[in-house]
Amino acid sequence: MNWLLDYVRPKLSVAKTEKDVPDNLWDKCPQCDAMIYGQELAKNLYVCPHCGYHMYLRPRKRFRMLFDDEEYSYLEAPKVKEDPLNFKDTKDYRSKLKSAREKTKFDDAFVAAFGKMGGHGVVIGVMNFNFIGGSMGLAVGEGIVQAAQFAVERKVPLILVTASGGARMQEGILSLMQMARTTLAVKQLKDNHLPYIAVLTNPTTGGVSASFAMLGDITIAEPDALIAFAGARVIKETIKADLPAGFQKAEYLKKHGMVDMIVNRHDLREKLITLLNLLGNTYTKGE
Amino acid sequence: MNWLLDYVRPKLSVAKTEKDVPDNLWDKCPQCDAMIYGQELAKNLYVCPHCGYHMYLRPRKRFRMLFDDEEYSYLEAPKVKEDPLNFKDTKDYRSKLKSAREKTKFDDAFVAAFGKMGGHGVVIGVMNFNFIGGSMGLAVGEGIVQAAQFAVERKVPLILVTASGGARMQEGILSLMQMARTTLAVKQLKDNHLPYIAVLTNPTTGGVSASFAMLGDITIAEPDALIAFAGARVIKETIKADLPAGFQKAEYLKKHGMVDMIVNRHDLREKLITLLNLLGNTYTKGE
Amino acid sequence: MADKTIYLDFEEPIYKLDTKIQELKSCCDDKLAKDFNKEIANLEKKTQKLLEETYTKLTPWQKVCVARHANRPHSIDYINALIENFMPLAGDKLFGEDEAIVGGLGFFNGQAVMVIGQEKGHDLESRIRHGFGMPKPEGYRKAKRLMELANHFNIPIISLVDTAGAFPGIEGEERGQAEAIASCIMEGFKMEVPYIAVVIGEGGSGGAIALATANRILMLEHSIYSVISPEGCASILWRDGSAVKKAATALHLTAQDLHKFGVVDEIIREPLGGAHRFRDETVKHAGDVIWKHLTELKKLSPADLAKDREEKFLAMSRIA
Amino acid sequence: MADKTIYLDFEEPIYKLDTKIQELKSCCDDKLAKDFNKEIANLEKKTQKLLEETYTKLTPWQKVCVARHANRPHSIDYINALIENFMPLAGDKLFGEDEAIVGGLGFFNGQAVMVIGQEKGHDLESRIRHGFGMPKPEGYRKAKRLMELANHFNIPIISLVDTAGAFPGIEGEERGQAEAIASCIMEGFKMEVPYIAVVIGEGGSGGAIALATANRILMLEHSIYSVISPEGCASILWRDGSAVKKAATALHLTAQDLHKFGVVDEIIREPLGGAHRFRDETVKHAGDVIWKHLTELKKLSPADLAKDREEKFLAMSRIA
């Protein structure tokens, strides 16, 4: 076991822990263009109070929203090889990583925490879309593998909250391999009959959608979230035709059988707890 | 074991065993209207030599065509309750059964035999379409269950050649239950990792298609065979529109992913033997 | 749900009495009402007797009509009344979400269960949404997925059967209606959890048995379960669509017939006058019977549950 | 297959030499031919040297072009050359038959195997039929079904990876491309039989790894395997579609790169000049290498085969 538990007990105010995004600014809703005061938005879990649009929710806020009493402990970020390809495009990947770390205060685009939900021990992993588009490379893949292993060792369910543009192409083939590795992570849960619930938020695309995101025992999506394998632009260019209304949105995926339920962020914690109650309350198997 | 093996060694000419259908008559091809001399048709396995249409092939002919050296032994027909509902429509069911038995010289619409194919021991079951439309009641269901049990006891594969209008409605709910029972029959093979190959011939419809017929490890269809759940007439009346060309034909089902291969009757024995060779030649599992 | 009682043809005398009672109750002021009280009580007694006479002697065809009655409690009514914290689950993870099948997890007397039911809808809008209770292949594949999920987490399954049959259309055939039903039947046999099927209304042929390869098969008193609809049977065997009554009788499709054949384990009594008249009592009583069977099945080991189911069906038509 | 050699841009000098040799060989009568023999031999030596120089130093982008070469042996060529009694199997038993994936049972050196390969086709008609080697969800579900079948009968699996990626279209998204790929990846890990993946040409992202969660991953010498096409990468990161050469280099998508990363177990040598020039030798040699690995894997128990695969992938990016 290479887990160090860094208990943070974040009984702190929103403003204090999220210094990077002061809540006393005004934000514009990307859907209805309404200007919303930061504190109001934070109080409303970053759901637009005017049109219900679900904006991106940062990992810490997601954890506080989900865990009992806003208490949880982070799982240590995994150690992985940095920039394994020595990748350079117009700028180099290392500097991209550096600025993403400064911006987000996280090591990479995935962070997991252990805590309780409705009294159940549970591991929750959250993707950080602000970290290079939530893209999945070694660190994300290994983070998910380790979160799954931790859940299996503790015999608790795993909840993964996705938000990703897909694979981290700067890590080349090694990022592609994370599709297999995160699938294996999910398999550990299944092999142990522990629940794995996928919560798909806007956007969940590419290699992330085509691996662990689509393999939940139960699949929840936030309203209007974009959930796609191929990008709409690529498809449009390929087929040279317009795309249907609502294409690749959560509601579209539900209609097409890929999502169990669409849950408003305000109801998410309660619904997850009910699901944990249901999946945990199995009758004792016969003698 | 309640099996009596009735070795018949049918080293007899076609004409002699199939007195009910003299081969010295002319038959009209239902597809191209060509008149074909009976002996020619029999020699050509009841495939029209002009257009390739696959006419119905009686169980005995099917067995002789498939088994090595035309040698096989019948599995005793199961004993089941006759006319459990005391069913009467415009005439009574018992008299229908009686005339079907006289016409076909078989007890009911299913008959199974044990023999060798390419050296492999194998149970082959054939539906008799001439027996009340090959419909499935207690006798067919029980026959399939017992054929499967026999195959499992002998540790040999099962091949079922279907031809049926669906459930035997004169046996009411008990005929419906045969969908479950024949599915269980297939499950016995699967549980024992013994191959079950479904050979779908014209027509395979209703409750037969929606049970064992669609559950083969490998699914073969004869060319142009009608394979359907709901009848085309019912669908047409329901949707009040024309049906697509080739609707519910073997080729249509293959295109829609339901059939592995369409095999001309002349190649059927050879292909089945190859499949048995392949499915039987599994490498020795590790120590 | 439906506010107004819908009367079936053979309920004409009951309808007349009910109407008269209604008139007496509403068409007069409070003072007069008192005078009518006796007459109303009299009429109500008559109605009760009539209901009793009618509903203890329903013909098979009348049972067909009752089983299909629009006011009869549907799957959603059972779920609403019996299941707490119901979490509906959607989709087959292959092609689509078919609301002809409603399914999900919930607590039944504190026990987590997976409910999978065919739902016909109760008004035009909901009937269309639920595909008139006739599942397409994706509906059966959704049911199969929910069974797998239940089995994986050791959660008992309760299926509610109420369908005229699988959807007869091009899409259904195109997407493998036959395969979907066959696989759903097979999946039922794989379950290592208690699996109870309840025919609550119409058990229509292959579309019904797909959800009924269960450890226990229960039927509401006036529900039907048949290899073919009386209409279909009449038109094929009598070549006369109007021979439905003869067909209904010949098919032996009532709960009482099926119980005699050993196909059904227990008949769930309906209040006199039918489930559509006494929705709450019916559903509550059905819940009690289901719970009784669930309690019994919970005593079996996972392997024994599968074995129990196989033996039940293997024995089923060996009855001599 | 293709009768005429198709030359890539960077093969211009080779093309010129080949043309000259061809001219000398054909444009003169037998008497004269003798006089040219020496020159022809000379030129052929030169070609050989040029091929050697070119093909030992292919740039990543050149490898991309070679990997996509129309004359390169495709899945069907491997099947035809290596597999006896091939029995193609069709369909996902759910929605459709997708010929972008060819699959079936056959004998490989006397051993029954399940071959599952992406097939691009070799002329316009066959390219259309095979969907340009870009599987739709039904293709991956067909692959999954064939894996299950192979596993059930204890038959080893050989997958042949050759795709630009999964089909990017409305139908693909509608029918769950993401789910289909994810499930296919998962299925690979469930196998308790030897499973060998061979990247024979283009290993395009998610569409490729769906068929490559194997015990052994082999790559033809000039094949590629990448998280994104150089074109896609160039347009996203350089915002310049013509930066494909830079992107190809940056992505480290060659067999040699992947072997270094530990993603690929063995590189299958191609004759100098590439698989598209020496189709038969390439395929035969690939067969020998696959057979060697299969022989090794056959020594493992079913449980160990699954464990071997899991451990391989769990370890894969822990390389420091």
Ligand SMILES: [Zn+2]
């Ligand atoms: Zn808004």
Ligand SMILES: [Zn+2]
């Ligand atoms: Zn003809």
